[in-house]
Amino acid sequence: MKRIGVFLCWCGSNIAATVDIEETMAAARKMPGVVYVDHNKYTCSEIGQAMIREAIAAHRLDRVVIGSCSPRMHENTFRKTVEAAGLNPFYLEIANIREQCSWVHKDKLTATEKAISLIRTAVAKAARSEPLFSTEMSIERRALVIGGGIAGIQAALDIADAGFEVDLVEKEPSIGGRMAQLDKTFPTLDCSACILTPKMVDVAQHGNINLITYSEVEKVEGFVGNFTVTIRNRARSVDMEKCTGCGDCYAKCPSKVDSEFEMGLAKRRAIYTPFPQAVPNKPAIDRANCRYFTSGKCKVCQKVCPAGAIDYEQQDQLVEKKYGAIVVATGFDTHKLDNYGEYAYGKHPDVITSLEFERLVNASGPTGGKILRPSNGQPPKNVAFIQCVGSRDKAKGNPYCAKICCMYTAKHAILLSEKVPGANAFVFYIDVRTPGKDYEEFYNRAYEECGATYIRGNVSKVFPDGDKLVVRSVDALSGALVELVVDMVVLATSVDARADARELAQKLSITTNAYNFFNEAHPKLRPVETQTAGVFLAGACQGPKDIPDTVAQASAAAVKVVSLLNKESLLSNPTVAEVDIKLCSGDMSCLAVCPYGAIAEKFIEERHGREIRKRRVAEVNTALCQGCGACTVACRPGAINLKGFTNEQILAEVDAICL
Amino acid sequence: MRYSYYPGCTLKTKAKVFEDTTLQTARALGLEFAEVEEWQCCGALYPLNTEEVFPLLSPVRSLAQARAAGCTKLVTLCAGCYNVFRRTNRTMRSDAEVRGKINGYLEEDYRGQVDVVHYLEILKNDVGFAELAEKVSRRLEGRKIAPYYGCLLLKPRNEMDFDDVENPTIFEDFLRALGANVVEYPYRTECCGSYLSMANEEVAATAVGRILTSAFKNGAEALVVACPLCKYNLEEYQKGFREAAGSPAAGIPVLYFTELLAEALDVREQDGQ
Amino acid sequence: MKVTTDKINSNLIKEVEEVSGQKVSACFQCAKCTGGCPVVWAMDVYPHQILRYAQLGLADELLNSKTLWICASCQTCDSRCPREVDIPKVIEALRLVLLRARGGNYLHPNNLPARVLENAPQQGLVSAFRKYAR
Structure with a gap:
């Protein structure tokens, strides 16, 4: 007993x-x-x-x-x-x-x-538990960082500085991400590029960082300490070894398309680097828009390239690599405005999104940093900023608060007052939320010193009147109806998870919330871990976040990676499945249901009298088994037991409840 | 194709021209509209409270009849009827409690099997605007026409599912198929005041004034509608509006879309048959 | 106008929520409804204020409001409401509460101008009497 x-x-x-x-x-x-x-x-x-x-x-x-x-x-x-x-x-x-x-x-x-x-x-x-023992497993002491925005850059630099090798995978031709698109940053108004570019260069020059741009994660196998990741290096059509980044190719390329980096406010060529400070500063050919790839004729870039770096024959390469830990830092998308016809976005050129406004204010942007109306190239006199577009809207958008819009809109109002003297900013808000160090003071500055007029009311409709825009709302505080005639409307668009976030989550065996943001292991106490050991989160892929929070989280994720990679070995989880080969019928039902590929078939030899027969049985790879127990349920003869949760134990539990 | 046809009260009286031109054009397009027998008034408004269920009896009776007649679609013209029928049908599909009450009372087993469609939707989806354009014999070339949607076709957003609530295009596409010049103006979905013209005329008049001014400023020579009440309001207050504001917007003709269709298909001679 | 605990705890909100099937407490006062209302200029209590008054139990102010008779149920507001509150249904519930409590009708056929009776479409007359009478 x-x-x-x-x-x-x-x-x-x-x-x-x-x-x-x-x-x-x-x-x-x-x-x-x-x-x-x-x-x-x-x-x-x-x-x-x-x-x-x-x-x-x-x-x-x-x-x-x-x-x-x-x-x-x-x-x-x-x-x-x-x-x-x-x-x-x-x-x-x-x-x-x-x-x-x-x-x-x-x-x-x-x-x-x-x-x-x-x-x-x-x-x-x-009463029925047995002693269980962990075994030691080796660790692949290298890390993978997915996403080359500020989150991925920071995480990669911190891990690399701690002495571990890092592969940084970015799907665009250059790292930099959303932060590279921004002009100034709140609450200090320092220039985004000025503080980001040095970090991008650090990444490029760091001996421990291997930069893999224009590439995506295709497949993830294995487990903490021993991940095997397949990376697709998309065909860049440019030989990275030969290219010197001189730029002759994109100067001569005849095919122009909307620049994603400029939010469609300017054109780029089919062969392009997304922006002048790109890292690596080497172009890629966007084959969907390239004349040679679509019509078979052109080859201008190849003719002008002094280094002979253009290679139309390049193919996507699949590369398999091993890592001990993974940091996911894939960032966010801005909310699509299809459901917001009342704001006339897409119907009138002077209705723009906040990210488009960032490009207009940016010295390297399409207007050289002058705030000009897209319709006529004139500076605006009156600008309406509408907050919560697609946020806090359970009917048509995201029910959550996108967290960053109050602050960046205050920034836009301040920048407008600086760049267009005499211009008026009208900010329509539901609530202004500025928790954060020096944030409230920054917001105070927008209306106190920079003259922005804050109006508590959600805008209901924007419509053109001649070459102006009429903005209809109410000031809920005074009860006064509001009808403003303005030159430009800026929509503070919400923050969405990346469109392909779910797909990546499946590859990584991590979970997402209802809006496809990756789930942390615990909302308070394990904010950078995921439920899958060895996979960590950084930045807006986990939820809307500003730059300070993103950088802090990236460094936190890096610490978790470093403390993992610093270990000599890992202890395995002993609650894994175990096959009793005497009972195993070899029908392999277990193999079909195993989500981790941890079960394989094996042939054993048995003596029957004088004869030796081969018999098929199941075998568990204890390194891959996560202890989910699906196999034990599928096994008809009851030959598989999950250690720590044996069939006998579970039946005893059922009896204890029912008898 | 054969459709069950629900005309509603107004099309039989004040809006006779709406019905005439509808039936003329449907015939010309090879559409068979079979009028629901012994139909009753739809109630004009979908009940906006949780207590009233019995106003739905009348529309369900017509829908059940359409189903019994073997029709898969019931067509309406008046935007008011369309709104009531569409929402009633949706309720019969999704609300088991209401469905039970109504069916129990009517001794029917109607579960929303019939689709409620507007004639414009038939033109768009069953005939096709491209095909319609080919059938037009008198293109409305050079005519500057402003579509006026009003509210009932489009709203509530999640119940009507007729077109994009904020940026609808069906009227514009229809007018282009007829060869007309479409006038774009921001007030095309703003309420005309609806039944306020019965009890609060000054409110309706002001609402109408804004719509007309906006349409006129953008060059409209005529407005096209799908609702007898919109048409009444837009016409009734043009005069008062002209007197009050001295606006040249007064005097814009307000036409049912079927009138333009009949003209474009050149079947209007049959008026008054 | 004064907010008291008694008013906030009054039965009016419950009754309105029951009759309308709407959750008055869901409103966070963004006022998008008021901004887009096509007849708001004729109202004494704006749509977002109707919901706020209901949240605070300001029964007299609500039931005496002209707004109840001005709303045309065009449903522009609820089609844009980020909190999925069907405001015309809330206004309709108030109208019903009032018509029941006072018994009288807002609109009587005898009060309609002959011109309206003569020309108005049936659709308009039926709508008006469904809205304004009991």
Whole structure:
């Protein structure tokens, strides 16, 4: 007979207010195998843990059941506690009487009854637990960073500075991302390019960073410490070794298309670098718009290239590489405005998005930094800024707040007052949200010193009147109807997850929220980790974020990567599947359901009398197995067991509830 | 193709020309419109509260009849009827409680099997505007016409699903198929005041004045509508508006879209048959 | 106009929410409804204020408001509402509460000008009496 100790946690009033601890203890004392029962106000505290260690010694306990919060919260804490007392850490069983009981019930009677039932279940399981042991695995001490915006750049630099090799994969021809498109940055108004470009150059020159542009992640296999990633190097049509970046090719290219970098406000050529400070400063051919690739004639770039670097025959290359850790830093898209016909975007050239406005203000932008109306090239006198376009709108857009728009709109109002003296900024808002160091002061400056007029009201309609635009709203504070005649309307468009975020999430076995932002492992305590060990998040791919937060998160992700890569080896998770080959029928149902490719077929030789026969059985690759248990359910003869969750244990749990 | 046809009260009385031109043009286009037998008034307004269910009896009765007659589509002309029928049908498809009450009362088993369509939708989807353009014998070349959508065809946004609420194009595409010059103006979806013209005439008059001014400023020579109440308001207050504002906008003819269609297809001689 | 705990806790909000099927508390007062209302200039209480008054239980101000009779139910506001509040339904509920409580009708056939009776389309007359009478 096992000697089981049961410890009930009050969790302050979290559990004790809803579950009758005394009654639960009394019930636990009568459960088979239970020789000791105790309780504590905070079991996770040092005092609480000491109590468990002492009881194990004093009462010769060989199995421990703790009734407390979810194992997600403190399983590791308590495993260490029982291990310190000399028991195998897997002799611990947790009954979740908080999240699955006290937090979801109001009635003390039923909550207590359920808590008793959960304890009984855990006791039944603990009585059948076996010792489990981890094995050591090697680590590939290199990191992959996906996305070359400021998040990816910062993470790559920090990991590389710590002495580890980093591959930085970027899908565009240059790194830089959204930050490269911005003019000034809040709340200091320093020039975005001036602070970003040096970091881009650092990336290019860093001995530990391998820059892989115009490329995308195709496939991810393996697990923490040992990922195998297939990267598609898209055919650039330019030999990176030969190209000197002289720019003769794009000066002569006859094919012009809208520049993505300039948000369609200027043209680029079919062979192009996205912007002058591009890193690497070597062009790529956009084959969909190249005359040679679409019609078979042209080849002007090849003729003018002094280095002979143009290569129309290049093919996409698939490269397989190994990494110990991955940082995802794929950034964001701006919200599409198809649902906002009331703002006349796309119907009138003087209605623009905030990112387009950034390009207009930018010295390297299409107007050389002059704010001019796209319709007639004249400076605007009156400009309306509409906030929350596509944000906080559960009917037509994103229900969430995009977080950055209040601040960048204040910035735009300030820049307008600086660049166009005498111009008036009208900012339409629902609420102004400026939590952040020096943020409120920055907003104050917009209306106090720079003359912006803030109007509390969502704009309902924008329509052209002659060469002007009429903006209709109400000032909800005064109750005055508002009808402004302006020269330009700037829409503070919301922040969306990347269109392909879900696809990437699937490749990485990480999850997304309802709006396709990648999920962190814990919203407060594990903000840069994901539920998949070894995969970390940085920047707006995890949720809308400004530059300071993005950089902080990128550095945090880098620290997590570095502390992982610094280890000599990793301990494997011992709760993996195990095949009893005596029972295995070899029908391989398990292989079909395994999501991790951890099951393979194997042939064993068996002696039947004098004859030796070969028989097919399943085999688990314990390095790949994540312990999900799908195989154990699919196995008809019951030959597969998940260690720590054996069929026998689970049936005992069911019996404990039902019998 | 055979359609169940629901004319509604106004098309049989004040808007006779709407019905005449509809039937003439449908015939010319080879569309068979079979009038629902013993139809009743649709109620003119879809009930905007959770308590009134029985106003839906009348439209459901017509829809059930259309289904019994083997039609998959019921066509309406008046924007008011269209709004009521479309929303009623949607309710019958999605709200089991209301469906149960109505069917219990009518001793029917109607579940929204019939599609409610507007004649404009038939022209767009079943005839096709490109094909329609080919059938036009008297193109409305040089005619500057401003489409006026009003509200009932388009809104509520998530219930009508007729066209983009803010930037609809069906009227414009229709007019282009007839060869007319389409006048773009921002007030084409602004409310004309609707039934306020019965009890708050000055409000309706002002709303109408804005629409007309906007259309005129953008060069309209005529307005085209699909709603008898819009037409009434837009015509009724032109005069008062002209007197009050001295605006040259007064005197713009307001036509049903079927009148223009009949003209373009050259079938109007049959008027008064 | 004064907000008190009694008013905020009054039954009016509950009744309006029940009759309209709308959640008055969902409104965050962005006022997009008011900005686009085509007849707002004729209203004494603007659409976003209707919802605010309802949230605060300002029953008298709501029930005495001209707005209840000015709203044409054109549904421009709810088609743009970021909080999915059908404001015409809220206004309709207030109108119903009022017509029930006071018994009288806002519109009587005898009060219609002969010109209107003569020329108005049936659609308009039916609509008006459905809205303005009980």
